[in-house]
Amino acid sequence: MRSPLSPEMATQEVPLNETLAHLKTESETLKLKLEEERAKLHDVELHQVAEKVEGLGQFVMKTRRTLKGHGNKVLCMDWCKDKRRIVSSSQDGKVIVWDAFTTNKEHAVTMPCTWVMACAYAPSGCAVACGGLDNKCSVYPLSLDKNENLAAKKKSVAMHTNYLSACSFTNSDMQILTSSGDGTCALWDVESGQLLQSFHGHAADVLCLDLAPSETGNTFVSGGCDKKANVWDMRSGQCIQSFETHESDINSVRYYPSGDAFASGSDDATCRLYDLRADREVAIYSKESIIFGVSSVDFSLSGRLLFGGYNDYTINVWDVLKGTRVSILFGHENRVSTLRVSPDGTAFCTGSWDHTLRVWILMC
């Protein structure tokens, strides 16, 4: 195989080309072989691995507090780190801070817009953030003086070009992470209102977000109307992992307590568990009888239980490892729109379109 080039060239060129081609073929063959072997091992789901785990018994959970006071659909709620205060927001523009032990209202603010879809408590317990159809996220410092007009101290932080769907303070009162109907998420400095980082990648409205537990580092997960759940690096703005197995909008995402996985709830009536290190979906929580969408999900402290609030007014409690439902809870008279487990795991709170919030515990 003599090349038409000069002799020196021939001896230099042919071995290099041949070696490259040879290596290429060999690596392709190896790759295929390895993928075949991996595929044989990959056909496991979490519940199969968890077969030997002891099953859970009967679960009786009851409402222990009902918070009444909103004049319209409750859309969002969040716990304060003190494990007793709750902030909630409603379609009628009201944001209320409650003492869940006594059910007393401690603060109330009327937003200039309706449909306040997002609210969050600051880590210090001294402020709350909220927003919705106003396309903004505003921070209200909470005054000790109950008579003080909270609206006067309002600080506008985030500005999106469509509705605010979710917000969360990061580890401190200084930064807020937001998600929006404009298809982006963004990180903001509370003091200056400056945009610190924006996250582009969703092809439609982003509906929810959750920050990774602080030990796991600077990442967060978001879910959207594009059926995708994206994991983001907060410093670079890059999407580091993406999962697309849901068949409809993802309304809620929540990290597993270890930070190695996250759960999602969707309009496709299923909850799913995605393991970040296996880089795939490892469990689906569904039943043929459950046909209404999931609005919100959260884990119990150990990660063994997954609570899901549904549009059929119920709460389904799932055994995360075995994939089975351990309890179905009734009580709300309309859609459950929001659900969060308290910071110490003793209770969980649900908010509903029936205008109320309920705090539930395990009866034993």
Next chain:
Amino acid sequence: MSTNNNIAQARKLVEQLRIEAGIERIKVKQYFSSLFFPLLVSKAAADLMSYCDQHARSDPLLVGVPTSENPFKDKKPCIIL
């Protein structure tokens, strides 16, 4: 003249091949590191199970807590005026 052109062309070709070899080397390297990520589901699942097991005893919604320790246990107490 044409010899010089040939050598120049040849040099370009060798350079091109070197770059390609370099890229292939990186691909192979990336491929081998990808063997360790993602984790096998059996390994990842075992870790999830282990976390549940370690924390089950202190999960109030899973095993419950004594009445005295759960502030929500009693239904709302009457307010004494």
